[in-house]
Amino acid sequence: MRRLNPTQYFFLKFGIFIAVILLVDQLGGRLLHACFIREVTGEYAIANHIVYQAKEDLLILGSSRAAHHYNPEILGQSLTMKCYNGGRDGQGMIYYEAMLDLALERHTPRLLILDVNNRDLDNDPEKKDNLSCLLPYLSTSNSVDRFLLQKSSFELLKASMQTYRYNGQLFSIVQHTLFSKFSTPDIAGYRPLTGSMKEGSLPKKARAVQKEEMDAENIRSLENIIVNCRKNNIRLFVFISPRYSLDPTTTTVKKVREICKLMGIDFSDYTSNREFAHWQYFADASHLNNKGADLYSKTVASHILKSDVKDFFKSAKR
Amino acid sequence: MFFKAVYILILFFTILIDYFAGIYIEKAKLPKTKKRLLLLSIVANVLVLGIFKYFNFLNDSVSGILSWAGYSNPVPALAILLPIGLSFHTFQAMSYTIEVYRGNQKAEQKFGIYALYVMFFPQLVAGPIERPQNMLHQFYEKHPFNPYDASEGLKRILIGLFKKVVVADRLAIYVNAVYGNYEHHGSLSLIMATVFFSFQIYCDFSGYSDIAIGTARILGFRLMENFDRPYFAKSISEFWSKWHISLSSWFRDYLYIPMGGNRVSTLKWYRNLFVVFMLSGLWHGANWTFIVWGALHGTYLILEIVFRKLRGPFQKWKFLSMPKLSGLLQVTFTFLLVTLAWIFFRADNIAQALGILKRIFSFEPGFFLGQPNYFFYSILAILSLLCYELRQEFHWQGIAVSDLRFPWRLLTYGALVFAIMLFGVFDGSQFIYFQF
Numbered sequence: 001m002r003r004l005n006p007t008q009y010f011f012l013k014f015g016i017f018i019a020v021i022l023l024v025d026q027l028g029g030r031l032l033h034a035c036f037i038r039e040v041t042g043e044y045a046i047a048n049h050i051v052y053q054a055k056e057d058l059l060i061l062g063s064s065r066a067a068h069h070y071n072p073e074i075l076g077q078s079l080t081m082k083c084y085n086g087g088r089d090g091q092g093m094i095y096y097e098a099m100l101d102l103a104l105e106r107h108t109p110r111l112l113i114l115d116v117n118n119r120d121l122d123n124d125p126e127k128k129d130n131l132s133c134l135l136p137y138l139s140t141s142n143s144v145d146r147f148l149l150q151k152s153s154f155e156l157l158k159a160s161m162q163t164y165r166y167n168g169q170l171f172s173i174v175q176h177t178l179f180s181k182f183s184t185p186d187i188a189g190y191r192p193l194t195g196s197m198k199e200g201s202l203p204k205k206a207r208a209v210q211k212e213e214m215d216a217e218n219i220r221s222l223e224n225i226i227v228n229c230r231k232n233n234i235r236l237f238v239f240i241s242p243r244y245s246l247d248p249t250t251t252t253v254k255k256v257r258e259i260c261k262l263m264g265i266d267f268s269d270y271t272s273n274r275e276f277a278h279w280q281y282f283a284d285a286s287h288l289n290n291k292g293a294d295l296y297s298k299t300v301a302s303h304i305l306k307s308d309v310k311d312f313f314k315s316a317k318r
Numbered sequence: 319m320f321f322k323a324v325y326i327l328i329l330f331f332t333i334l335i336d337y338f339a340g341i342y343i344e345k346a347k348l349p350k351t352k353k354r355l356l357l358l359s360i361v362a363n364v365l366v367l368g369i370f371k372y373f374n375f376l377n378d379s380v381s382g383i384l385s386w387a388g389y390s391n392p393v394p395a396l397a398i399l400l401p402i403g404l405s406f407h408t409f410q411a412m413s414y415t416i417e418v419y420r421g422n423q424k425a426e427q428k429f430g431i432y433a434l435y436v437m438f439f440p441q442l443v444a445g446p447i448e449r450p451q452n453m454l455h456q457f458y459e460k461h462p463f464n465p466y467d468a469s470e471g472l473k474r475i476l477i478g479l480f481k482k483v484v485v486a487d488r489l490a491i492y493v494n495a496v497y498g499n500y501e502h503h504g505s506l507s508l509i510m511a512t513v514f515f516s517f518q519i520y521c522d523f524s525g526y527s528d529i530a531i532g533t534a535r536i537l538g539f540r541l542m543e544n545f546d547r548p549y550f551a552k553s554i555s556e557f558w559s560k561w562h563i564s565l566s567s568w569f570r571d572y573l574y575i576p577m578g579g580n581r582v583s584t585l586k587w588y589r590n591l592f593v594v595f596m597l598s599g600l601w602h603g604a605n606w607t608f609i610v611w612g613a614l615h616g617t618y619l620i621l622e623i624v625f626r627k628l629r630g631p632f633q634k635w636k637f638l639s640m641p642k643l644s645g646l647l648q649v650t651f652t653f654l655l656v657t658l659a660w661i662f663f664r665a666d667n668i669a670q671a672l673g674i675l676k677r678i679f680s681f682e683p684g685f686f687l688g689q690p691n692y693f694f695y696s697i698l699a700i701l702s703l704l705c706y707e708l709r710q711e712f713h714w715q716g717i718a719v720s721d722l723r724f725p726w727r728l729l730t731y732g733a734l735v736f737a738i739m740l741f742g743v744f745d746g747s748q749f750i751y752f753q754f
Contacts (some may be wrong), residue, residue, distance in 0.1 A: 010465030014472075017728055021735055028736065129745045164739045171691035 012191060015150060029162020032173065036136050039176035041183035043088050044133075044169070049189065050086045051102045057081035059103065060189070061096040062115030064089040068287045069241045070113065071297040072188035078301030081110065085189030093120050093125035096220040098134055098147040100228060104204060105141055111299070112229055114238045121222070121252040123215040135165040150217055182198035192290035193283035199246065214251055222256065226263050237304060240269040241296060245285045266307055270296070325401040328366055329437065335362040335433045336411045340418045344425035352419055363408045370400055375604030403443035405601055407436050409568055414450045416572055431457045440533040441565045444526050446544040446564035453539075461538030471535030476734050477706075478528025483742030485699040485752040486522035489514040491743065492688050492696055497664060500674050504684035508677055515664050516657045517700050520549065523562070549656075550711050552648035554618040557656060565601070569594050588623075592616035602663070607671060611662040618655055695741050701736075 004012060037052065046067075058071045058081050066087025076083040086099055096114060101312070131151045137144045138159055148155045158164050166173070170246070176183060184191070228309040229236040238260050240253060253269060260267035270276065281292025288296055339359035346352045373396045381391035414435065417423035424431040435453050436442075496503050496511035503511075527544035534541045544564050551557035574749045577590045592613065597613020665671035687693050 006465045007463060010469060013469075013724070013728075017731065020728065021732055024732065024736070025739075132744075158744060161739055163736055165743075167740060167742065167744065168691070168695070169695050170740055175691070 025162050028062060029165060031138060032163065032166040032169075033136065034130060035173045035177055036169070037182070039079050039173060040180040041185055042172060042176040042180075043174060044172065046086060046186060046189045047088065047099065047133070049084065050099055051140060052106075054084055054085040054103055054107050054109070055082070056188075057110040058083035058113065059100075059109040059111070060085045060087060060113045060115065061099055062087045062113075063091050063117050063120070064288060065117055065241050065243075066113075066115035067189070067191050068193050068283070069115065069191070069293050069296055070190060070300065071290075071293050072190050074294060074297040075301050077190075078298065079111070079304060083188060085186075087115065087189070088133070090127065090130045091133075092117070092124060092130075093218040093221040093225075094128070094131060094147055094150050097133070097224050097228075098131075098144065100225055101143045102137060103140055104228065104232060105143070109234055111304070112146075112225075112234050112236045114236060116222075116238055116240050116252070116256050118240060118243070118250045118253050121214045121218045121249075121255050124214045125220075132167065135159055135167070136169075190293075191295055193287055194290055195283055195285065196289050196291075197279040197282045201277065214255060219255065219259070222259055223263075226259070226265055228261075236265055237300075237307075238265055238267045239300065240271050242270045242281075242288060242292070243277070243286050244274055244282040268303060270299070275299070322399065322401075325399070325684050328370070328401055328404070329407065332363055332366055332408060333433050333436050333688055334412050335359055336415050336436075337426070337429055339415050340425035340432070341427065343415065343418050356415055356419040360412060363412050367408050368573060369396070370398060370404055372600075372604045374398075379606075406445045406447055407442060409447045409565070409601075409651055410445075411436050413447070413568060413572065416558050417450050423454070423559050426450075426454055438534070438539075440530040440537075440539075441541055444523070444530070446527060446530065446542050447568055448542060448564070452542055456539050459538075464538055468536050471532040471537075473731065474532030474535060476532075476731060477737075478525045478530075478532060479738055480734055481521035481525030481528065481703070483738055483744065486518045486520075486525060487743035487745070488692070488699050488741065489518040489521075489696050491692055493518055493664070495688055496686060497670075497674070500670065500677060502681040503677065503686055505678050505680060507684070507686040508674055510685075512661055512664075512674075512678070514696060514700075515660050516549070516653070517703065519660065519663070520545075521703065524538075545591075547711050549653055550649055550707070551608050552645060553652055554615065554622050554655060557652055558615070565598070569598055573597065588620045591619050595619065606668050607662045607665050610668065610671070611659050614659040614662065618659075681736075699741070 007199070036044065038046055039048060056072075057080060058072075058075060060066055060072070060075075060083070064087065067085060067089065069086070070085050070087070072083035072085050086103075088095065093116075100112070110317065128151050131147055133154075134144050134147055135155075138148070145156060226236060228234075238256060240256075249271075253271070257267055259265075276288070276292060277295065281288055281295065283289040336359050337354050343352050343355045343359075346355060377391065377393055377395055380393070384391050414423065414426075418425050426435070428574075431454065434457055435448075435450065438448075438453065441448060450460060493511045493515045496507050497515075500508060524545040531541045531543070542564055544562060546560040546563065548557050548560035551560050574590055574594045577593070578586060579590060580587045582590070593616075595612045595616030596609055597612070599608040599610070599615075602608040602611070661674055662668075662671045
């Protein structure tokens with residue numbers, strides 16, 4: 001055999017290296033996906049339930065405030081329907097839209113509760129970074145592409161490497177598959193917070209945000225959620241759940257109210273509802289504890305029951 | 319990061335001044351003329367740096383003093399951005415005219431070559447701050463493709479990427495979370511965040527240097543080393559011979575030694591050290607935090623000299639005759655001092671730095687873990703870095719990647735690629751030193 005010169009040898013070795021990387025990447029990506037969909041606890045298990053298994057009639061979407069504020073057992077019993085809480089920490093409007101899109105690919109709920117954070121329409125790069133949690137669903141649905149492009153125009157290019165889709169998740173995959181018994185299980189997606197604020201704590205004025213700059217993509221996502229619900233005969237309720245701070249009405253709240261009014265959507269703001277203004281109901285200034293969440297869930301259920309929801313179900317052709 | 323095309327003209331201006339200054343310094347017969355030309359070049363460079371980097375800082379400081387005295391400052395702030403890498407290429411340009419003046423370097427006649435020396439892309443924005451003797455001749459040499467250089471360059475880039483995205487950016491998540499709300503964190507969390515920042519800044523900057531050196535190496539160019547495992551230094555003086563070598567040697571050769579270095583009276587020696595380190599701090603950024611950081615290092619060095627003189631009686635202590643133990647203690651002590659100073663480097667202002675120090679020493683209980691998996695990755699990242707550097711520091715044979723056979727070597731570098739993809743942080747964060 002002809003001996004290779006150093007340059008040829010270098011390119012041969014480099015070629016082998018790239019080929020091995022691509023091969024291992026494909027195999028590793030598949031293996032990680034197989035483990036990923038087997039997560040039984042944690043935030044991905046909740047998202048996986050919505051994407052791959054959800055059959056519930058009532059779906060709740062939102063950020064951590066949704067995840068900790070809506071007890072599906074209470075809502076389910078009161079409304080006599082199965083309920084699942086798909087709230088996720090640190091997420092925003094684009095994520096809510098993505099999850100609804102993914103859920104609708106295999107199941108249509110009858111009711112959707114969208115819990116809006118009071119800064120959900122603001123331009124927040126961190127929330128766009130957090131969209132990387134949608135990467136594993138690239139192999140499930142093509143609709144994820146446009147949401148990931150909100151994070152960065154290079155995101156899909158990076159995601160062409162299968163293992164990158166599970167970036168930062170190895171520990172979580174091991175923890176929530178092999179060692180799930182050591183993790184706190186959720187109640188149909190609901191993760192109650194225990195403990196309460198210091199006795200006698202008074203609501204503090206929220207930190208001033210220098211400039212509330214709204215993001216057009218967030219507004220578009222909210223409008224898309226409304227349009228999508230209407231198209232699929234899903235009764236949508238938009239809530240802003242209670243918080244223990246004197247937060248002035250933000251531009252997000254004003255805009256959400258305006259959009260809901262314009263599009264005929266039931267919108268309720270519980271931010272400064274006096275019924276919840278007690279330190280015993282809060283784990284921290286932004287989150288209700290289990291006691292507060294139970295009370296709030298009952299309030300939400302009665303709010304829904306008082307609405308025209310029954311007529312809506314009767315008239316909706318499914 | 320912002321980009322304004324017109325700012326290229328600033329770079330062009332300094333290149334033009336220094337190019338002609340070099341030629342005329344060489345041609346000038348009278349030492350006085352040479353000196354004036356050098357001065358012209360230095361003033362032009364410092365002026366550009368002064369306007370773009372320090373004007374608003376000085377103006378703000380004057381405003382603060384005037385408002386304290388009950389007056390208002392009539393001078394408005396300039397609406398300008400700091401051009402990226404300005405401090406780096408200004409210093410590199412200055413080293414050229416100084417070396418030509420000293421007769422150590424011939425003036426470059428070709429404008430294109432000189433411009434390339436200042437703007438060589440791998441090290442344009444964050445160094446290493448090169449010297450003309452090391453770089454200029456390389457632009458005249460032919461650089462045919464060399465598989466060995468390409469291979470070494472690629473490996474170096476891979477290591478740099480690992481340091482940046484797996485270690486530095488991962489640690490930054492915890493550091494930013496704690497420092498961003500330091501009032502709400504206990505002592506242990508703040509200590510952990512400060513230690514993490516020590517590793518973050520090292521990996522952020524040395525990672526960039528590795529990428530720059532590796533990129534140049536692929537093209538056949540050799541850049542100077544900028545780091546030499548600084549956290550294994552046994553003293554502050556040793557630390558500065560291992561940390562940002564191209565900058566510390568710049569200050570040594572062009573400021574400290576011309577000021578008299580250590581060949582002056584003891585008091586003047588201390589003054590020289592203090593001034594040089596304060597200026598080194600100021601070079602990093604137009605903020606009092608950097609000046610205090612530099613001053614702290616200057617003070618450390620002075621104290622080190624004082625204690626070295628006084629150490630006679632302590633040499634009888636038994637553990638000092640145990641080189642490994644005393645070495646470990648020295649490394650640990652140096653690391654702690656350096657880490658303490660990083661608080662000022664990282665803080666947004668002096669009040670925040672003092673607030674953090676106050677909380678650290680308040681021994682407030684509680685520990686912030688953040689996301690457990692992120693914390694776990696952070697610890698894993700530091701451990702992997704330590705393993706890599708320990709092997710290099712102590713020349714442990716047999717476990718180096720280069721000692722392995724081809725398939726195993728390939729697997730090791732492959733593992734590094736997957737570590738970057740699985741544990742790296744890809745949120746588009748910048749290199750810390752880009753701001754300087």
